[in-house]
Amino acid sequence: MFVVTTVFDTIRIPPLLLSMPTVQAVHSEIDQKYPNRVLMDVGLVVGRYGECARVGHGFCVSGDGGAHHECEFRLIVFRPFVEEVCLGRITKSTAEGIHVSIGFFVDIFIPAYWMLRPSHYEEKSGLWIWTPKYDDDEEDAEDEADDAASIRRRSSSVGLDENQALPPSMHIVASICEDGLGLTTWWAAPVEDDDDEDMKEEPKQEEN
Missing domain, CATH: 3.30.1490.120 (RNA polymerase Rpb7-like, N-terminal domain)
Structure with a gap:
């Protein structure tokens, strides 16, 4: 990088x-x-x-x-390279895709066709929503890509543009259409409650 x-x-x-x-x-x-x-x-x-x-x-x-x-x-x-995976934060969501910042560089764009599938853009909330289906018997879950959320993405292309009338510029087009990519919270391991841990402990036998 x-x-x-x-x-x-x-x-x-x-x-x-x-x-x-x-x-x-x-x-x-x-x-x-x-x-x-x-x-x-x-x-x-x-x-x-x-x-x-x-x-x-x-x-x-x-x-x-x-x-x-x-x-x-x-x-x-x-100097990012193609296929590089790194973290960023969502700055803006539109029907065309998601804009991402890594702090000192903000020109990173994830187009709609490189979102995790199935995903859709909700006009009311202004957010992209991923609706994975884990089981045929369960209802579809809905995971929102909130603004300012931490997102893991893969660089698909890195462009350096030169224009005689303007200074050179750089932009990155990225994707999140693979397992493990997208919001970090989507792939975080579930936290087990202390009550569940207590229930897993085997009961102690009383001594006669």
Whole structure:
């Protein structure tokens, strides 16, 4: 899910920061430029990893009062892979599907055709409902996918989009149409009551 990647870039130090130590100023500019930015064919940058491996000598550009340094540094990148299973929280439910967030990344979508079957969307509550049938003699159960609930999903596709008019973006399409996926509460083991445990204990025989 997370990788460390090496980046080579020319970092500009503005005149306001020229009084700072060079490495400190470079780190400050990297921390402003890269976090929450999508790098094509790499992923979503979370932050800088450690100090710069190399900071070149600064050079000036005509008409620019800043100093430019050729730098080599490492970044922590969020790069999910297809078929990866992880937890998230439901942020929104619509008839088209469920939107999921993992905190720092919110562009995860579970379409209606990749829900656990049989499932349906209830307009009144605005929630997706899974109706598993455990036994022919029992009535169908109804398990709601409540907003903010913890959900386990599998990544079906990871897209990195590049548009000349907009910054690159990343989105994930996921599925929950397998056993073990979906709300974590759906697959939690039932908790036995203390009374049931007491009933299971064998009665002690009285000594004569």
